[in-house]
Amino acid sequence: xxxxxxxxxxxxxxxxxxxxxxxxxxxxxxxxxxxxxxxxxxxxxxxxxxxxxxxxxxxxxxxxxxxxxxxxxxxxxxxxxxxxxxxxxxxxxxxxxxxxxxxxxxxxxxxxxxxxxxxxxxxxxxxxxxxxxxxxxxxxxxxxxxxxxxxxxxxxxxxxxxxxxxxxxxxxxxxxxxxxxxxxxxxxxxxxxxxxxxxxxxxxxxxxxxxxxxxxxxxxxxxxxxxxxxxxxxxxxxxxxxxxxxxxxxxxxxxxxxxxxxxxxxxxxxxxxxxxxxxxxxxxxxxxxxxxxxxxxxxxxxxxxxxxxxxxxxxxxxxxxxxxxxxxxxxxxxxxxxxxxxxxxxxxxxxxxxxxxxxxxxxxxxxxxxxxxxxxxxxxxxxxxxxxxxxxxxxxxxxxxxxxxxxxxxxxxxxxxxxxxxxxxxxxxxxxxxxxxxxxxxxxxxxxxxxxxxxxxxxxxxxxxxxxxxxxxxxxxxxxxxxxxxxxxxxxxxxxxxxxxxxxxxxxxxxxxxxxxxxxxxxxxxxxxxxxxxxxxxxxxxxxxxxxxxxxxxxxxxxxxxxxxxxxxxxxxxxxxxxxxxxxxxxxxxxxxxxxxxxxxxxxxxxxxxxxxxxxxxxxxxxxxxxxxxxxxxxxxxxxxxxxxxxxxxxxxxxxxxxxxxxxxxxxxxxxxxxxxxxxxxxxxxxxxxxxxxxxxxxxxxxxxxxxxxxxxxxxxxxxxxxxxxxxxxxxxxxxxxxxxxxxxxxxxxxxxxxxxxxxxxxxxxxxxxxxxxxxxxxxxxxxxxxxxxxxxxxxxxxxxxxxxxxxxxxxxxxxxxxxxx
Numbered sequence: 001x002x003x004x005x006x007x008x009x010x011x012x013x014x015x016x017x018x019x020x021x022x023x024x025x026x027x028x029x030x031x032x033x034x035x036x037x038x039x040x041x042x043x044x045x046x047x048x049x050x051x052x053x054x055x056x057x058x059x060x061x062x063x064x065x066x067x068x069x070x071x072x073x074x075x076x077x078x079x080x081x082x083x084x085x086x087x088x089x090x091x092x093x094x095x096x097x098x099x100x101x102x103x104x105x106x107x108x109x110x111x112x113x114x115x116x117x118x119x120x121x122x123x124x125x126x127x128x129x130x131x132x133x134x135x136x137x138x139x140x141x142x143x144x145x146x147x148x149x150x151x152x153x154x155x156x157x158x159x160x161x162x163x164x165x166x167x168x169x170x171x172x173x174x175x176x177x178x179x180x181x182x183x184x185x186x187x188x189x190x191x192x193x194x195x196x197x198x199x200x201x202x203x204x205x206x207x208x209x210x211x212x213x214x215x216x217x218x219x220x221x222x223x224x225x226x227x228x229x230x231x232x233x234x235x236x237x238x239x240x241x242x243x244x245x246x247x248x249x250x251x252x253x254x255x256x257x258x259x260x261x262x263x264x265x266x267x268x269x270x271x272x273x274x275x276x277x278x279x280x281x282x283x284x285x286x287x288x289x290x291x292x293x294x295x296x297x298x299x300x301x302x303x304x305x306x307x308x309x310x311x312x313x314x315x316x317x318x319x320x321x322x323x324x325x326x327x328x329x330x331x332x333x334x335x336x337x338x339x340x341x342x343x344x345x346x347x348x349x350x351x352x353x354x355x356x357x358x359x360x361x362x363x364x365x366x367x368x369x370x371x372x373x374x375x376x377x378x379x380x381x382x383x384x385x386x387x388x389x390x391x392x393x394x395x396x397x398x399x400x401x402x403x404x405x406x407x408x409x410x411x412x413x414x415x416x417x418x419x420x421x422x423x424x425x426x427x428x429x430x431x432x433x434x435x436x437x438x439x440x441x442x443x444x445x446x447x448x449x450x451x452x453x454x455x456x457x458x459x460x461x462x463x464x465x466x467x468x469x470x471x472x473x474x475x476x477x478x479x480x481x482x483x484x485x486x487x488x489x490x491x492x493x494x495x496x497x498x499x500x501x502x503x504x505x506x507x508x509x510x511x512x513x514x515x516x517x518x519x520x521x522x523x524x525x526x527x528x529x530x531x532x533x534x535x536x537x538x539x540x541x542x543x544x545x546x547x548x549x550x551x552x553x554x555x556x557x558x559x560x561x562x563x564x565x566x567x568x569x570x571x572x573x574x575x576x577x578x579x580x581x582x583x584x585x586x587x588x589x590x591x592x593x594x595x596x597x598x599x600x601x602x603x604x605x606x607x608x609x610x611x612x613x614x615x616x617x618x619x620x621x622x623x624x625x626x627x628x629x630x631x632x633x634x635x636x637x638x639x640x641x642x643x644x645x646x647x648x649x650x651x652x653x654x655x656x657x658x659x660x661x662x663x664x665x666x667x668x669x670x671x672x673x674x675x676x677x678x679x680x681x682x683x684x685x686x687x688x689x690x691x692x693x694x695x696x697x698x699x700x701x702x703x704x705x706x707x708x709x710x711x712x713x714x715x716x717x718x719x720x721x722x723x724x725x726x727x728x729x730x731x732x733x734x735x736x737x738x739x740x741x742x743x744x745x746x747x748x749x750x751x752x753x754x755x756x757x758x759x760x761x762x763x764x765x766x767x768x769x770x771x772x773x774x775x776x777x778x779x780x781x782x783x784x785x786x787x788x789x790x791x792x793x794x795x796x797x798x799x800x801x802x803x804x805x806x807x808x809x810x811x812x813x814x815x816x817x818x819x820x821x822x
Contacts, residue, residue: 088607089163089649089663091146092724092737092767138535138549138594138609140165140221144242147213149735149769149781151260151815153269153290155208155216155239156180163663166609166647167223167235169715171796172809173340175267175292176307177209182223182235183611183643184667184714190237194373195356196230196437200381200410202560203570204345208237210333210352210379212288214258214271215313217242224592224611225533225553228471228487229416231437232529232555234590234613241329244282244317251278260781260817264810265295265305269817280319287312294339297808298791304339304389323362330355342575342798342807344394344568345383345406352379369420381408393798393805394576404447406567411440422475427483431473440464441559442499445567447509456509458566458578461499463559467491469529483537491529493556497563508566516683517565519690520583525562527587529554543601549594557585561619561635571621572631572712574754575798579621579633580682580690586637589616602655608648615641620671620711622698623753624682631754634680634690636698639673641711657726664719668748669711674698712753716746716760716795736768746795756799761792777821785813 142164152158156178160170171179179186190197190207197207219239230236245254253276260269271288290309294302310333317327331354338347354377364370385394385404418433443460469491477483497504504514515521533551540546560569564581571577591614598607618641621633645667652660676698683690697707722739726732742762749755767783789812793799799806 088140088166089661090605090651090654090659090724091143091162091164092735093143093145093149093769138222138224138226138547138596140167140223142219142221144213144216144218147216148258148779148817148819149767150213151262151269151781151783151817152213154178154206155211155213155219156206158213158216159208159219159221163649163661163720165219165221166649166663166665167221169665169667169718172794173204173206173343174305174307174338175265175295176290176309176335177204177206177338177340179206180208180237181713181715182221182237183645184669184711185235185643190239194358194416195354195375195377196412196414196439197354197377198410198412198439198441200350200379200408200441201383201406201443201569202558203343204340204347204383205350205379205381208239210331210354211239211241212271212290212311212313214288215242215286215311216240224549224594224613225531225551225590226535226549226594228473228489228531228533229418229431229433229435231435231467231469232489232491232493232531232553234553234555234588234592234615241313241315241331242284242286243327243329244284244315245275245277246279246282246317246319247277248279252276254822256819256821258817258819260815262292262813262815264813265292267292281317283314283316285312285314295810295813298786298789298811299808300811301808303341303807303810304387305341307335307338309333309335309338325360327358328356329358339387339389341389342393343570344385344390344404344576346385346387346390348382348384350379350381353377364419367419367421368423370418371420372415372417374415376411376413378411379408381410382406393800404445404568406443406445408443409441411438413438418471427475427477429473429475431487432471434468434470436469437467438464439467439559443564443567454511456511457503457507458509458568459499459503459507460560460564460567460581461497461504461514463495463497463499463523463563465493465495465556465559467493467556481539484534485537486532486534488532489530491527493527493529494525495527495556495559495562496524510686512683512686513689514565516687516689518563518581518583519680519683519692523563523583525556525583527554527556529556529587544597544599546597547594549596550592552589552591554587554589556587557619557635561585564635570798571633572750572753572755573796573799574631574756575800576630577633578630579635580624582635585619585635586617588618588637590614590618592643600654603653605651605654606649608646610646611644613643615643618671621753622676622680624680626754632682633753634682636676636680638671638676638698641669641671641673643667643669643711655729657729658723659725660723662719662721664717666717667714669714670708671711671750672708674709674752675707706751709750709752710748712750712755713796714746714748716758717744718742734768734770736766738764738766740764743794758793758795761790763790763792764788779819781815781817781819783815785815786810787812 142159142162146162147158150158150161152161153176156170159165159168159180160178167183168180169184171181173179199205199207217240222236225234227236256273258271269290273286275284277283288311293306294304297303312332315327315329317325319325333352335347335350340346356375359372361370383406414435414437416433416435418431420429420431422429441460442462445458447456469489471489473487475485507514508517531553535547535549537547560581562581562583562585564579566578566580569577569579592611594609594611596609617637619635620638622636623631624634625632647665649663678692678694679696679698680692681690719742720739722737724735724737726735740762743760745758745760747757749757763786765785766787770780772778772780791808793806793808797807
């Protein structure tokens with residue numbers, strides 16, 4: 001195990017700065033980061049293969065790995081990275097972007113943006129991947145550079161298109177709003193460059209729709225409770241924005257321009273990045289704008305899905321000497337006129353602001369790495385149900401409610417601070433830290449009652465969640481081939497309502513007191529949460545590796561789960577769901593086991609993971625009644641639910657110009673105690689509260705169903721089969737890929753929640769990339785999605801109970817794009 005250094009005298013500036021961040025961490029706002037890792041151990045898990053990995057080579061960056069403040073210790077720049085891992089399928093990326101070695105250092109392009117990696121950026125990403133416990137089979141690692149070749153929009157779109165996001169299925173709400181589901185479960189925790197994010201309204205925006213995929217460095221997906229640094233949760237997604245650059249040759253300024261066009265819906269994208277800096281400081285500023293109109297399905301139906309989106313992100317970093325650095329980041333997102341087919345509300349306007357600070361000291365005196373992250377994120381959203389398309393999709397809405405509007409204010413702030421013992425050259429590591437997450441949310445949903453001419457509010461009251469916690473992680477080799485990693489955390493969380501009591505005296509439709517609607521007058525909740533995990537990784541030889549992961553975790557209900565008072569939150573496939581929370585919900589508990597194995601040979605690369613999870617007091621829904629096509633939902637705990645499945649990939653001839661590949665994923669989710677211990681009944685009248693009848697089973701209120709049934713919202717099995725051709729394996733000028741996405745039929749549905757079975761479908765895509773110039777500073781991309789013009793819809797797409805109204809995905813869609821660096 002790495003040993004901490006003895007205390008040594010520090011400069012007054014360093015001591016003052018460190019004390020400042022320690023104090024700020026106790027009281028304030030922002031978080032991530034952690035630890036070092038054995039980079040040499042990580043390298044052993046990879047074989048460098050000259051496949052189509054987008055890498056910027058520049059004489060001015062040859063020594064950057066040694067001078068960057070983000071590396072734990074100097075890394076030999078001759079360790080050329082790692083286009084592909086034996087642990088994941090090879091991604092489809094643009095060819096390598098490089099500059100002639102004759103270009104002078106002062107003129108060479110450096111880090112261009114999130115989707116163009118320098119060698120040190122790749123090394124940093126791999127170090128980060130290892131530090132976050134996802135260097136093995138237990139997690140997926142997606143490079144931001146895939147966003148360019150896949151012409152993706154938000155981060156959810158990128159995960160839906162990347163072959164490396166094996167554990168993720170995606171619900172497509174709009175071309176720029178995509179909701180990822182890790183093994184068909186809603187994500188428990190999301191971190192971005194240290195920050196903790198939450199959606200403003202769970203059925204409209206998502207966390208990942210806040211970020212343009214081209215502005216990312218990398219994404220790490222941990223599909224189980226196998227990390228302790230992100231707070232209480234069952235799955236985690238950590239994504240890092242592009243950082244500030246450094247230029248070894250002194251002051252320099254560079255830029256990058258990107259544009260693409262998609263024919264179906266007239267979708268246009270433009271992005272401009274400016275980079276400037278020197279060897280010890282840097283600045284990156286990126287502005288992106290997207291716009292699109294309604295698209296056509298395979299049968300020519302026009303689907304209302306227009307949007308306008310503008311995003312600016314920036315980063316400023318400085319090296320403070322003695323292996324210390326500080327990085328400031330900001331994000332500003334403005335979206336308007338976003339049509340969401342199959343949802344009651346469209347987004348009239350959405351504004352997001354995010355700020356973060358990261359401080360790193362690799363010479364802290366206590367341990368080998370001291371890291372502090374602070375953040376503040378806020379989103380405001382306004383929506384309405386005015387558009388004519390809403391009347392067509394939900395004619396029942398106009399019977400007694402015209403019009404409807406919604407406004408949301410959501411805030412997340414906090415910090416994370418950690419100490420790490422162990423450096424990059426050590427095989428052992430110990431991390432200890434503490435963090436705080438504070439979330440505040442208020443949702444109002446106003447409807448004009450057509451009969452009484454009064455305004456009715458079905459809100460999620462102004463409420464908060466405060467969650468301080470402590471965490472540790474430990475990594476130790478127990479033999480030459482086997483490495484053991486473990487971690488755990490303990491948290492205290494409190495939630496409560498802080499809204500105006502007068503407002504809560506008359507809410508819902510028909511109006512009633514808030515306490516009567518939710519069936520409780522006790523709103524403050526206190527939770528003690530814990531988690532513990534262990535992983536074994538066995539590298540039998542250079543070609544074969546396996547892992548065994550076992551974890552236990554607890555998480556608290558969301559503010560929507562606890563405090564919703566009948567808003568139209570469309571969480572199920574049939575749409576038009578109003579949801580009532582339960583302030584008395586229990587915390588969820590999960591035990592999960594993963595078993596993974598991967599093989600990498602000259603002719604075949606293959607890998608797979610199988611998992612099984614037992615969830616206790618799992619939060620799901622009870623159907624408490626239906627009317628006017630509307631399904632009334634109540635959040636409930638079910639005693640036991642199980643989730644099981646697998647992900648796998650197979651590649652033939654990975655080292656040849658022509659490579660065939662396939663990926664498959666499957667999830668089965670079951671509510672094993674659907675009958676429950678009680679039935680929930682809505683308020684029968686004004687002044688009378690909703691209640692639980694413990695003499696009846698769940699579903700006894702007239703909704704049929706078995707004692708056990710599948711969980712809602714489980715995606716069907718999915719496979720991708722295709723082939724990739726490139727002009728050469730090493731440093732290709734062009735790539736071409738054809739693939740079929742095959743979705744199976746889904747008959748495992750929650751019948752008591754009126755979920756419908758869906759047929760399977762197959763869509764075909766063709767895409768390619770090309771570097772037209774020897775200088776390789778221009779990348780062209782092009783392709784066609786669904787080139788057979790298939791009429792299809794995903795299992796999670798909206799369909800009305802009577803089958804009259806449905807949302808279908810786009811038909812044939814041609815696209816072209818260009819990227820220029822200078």
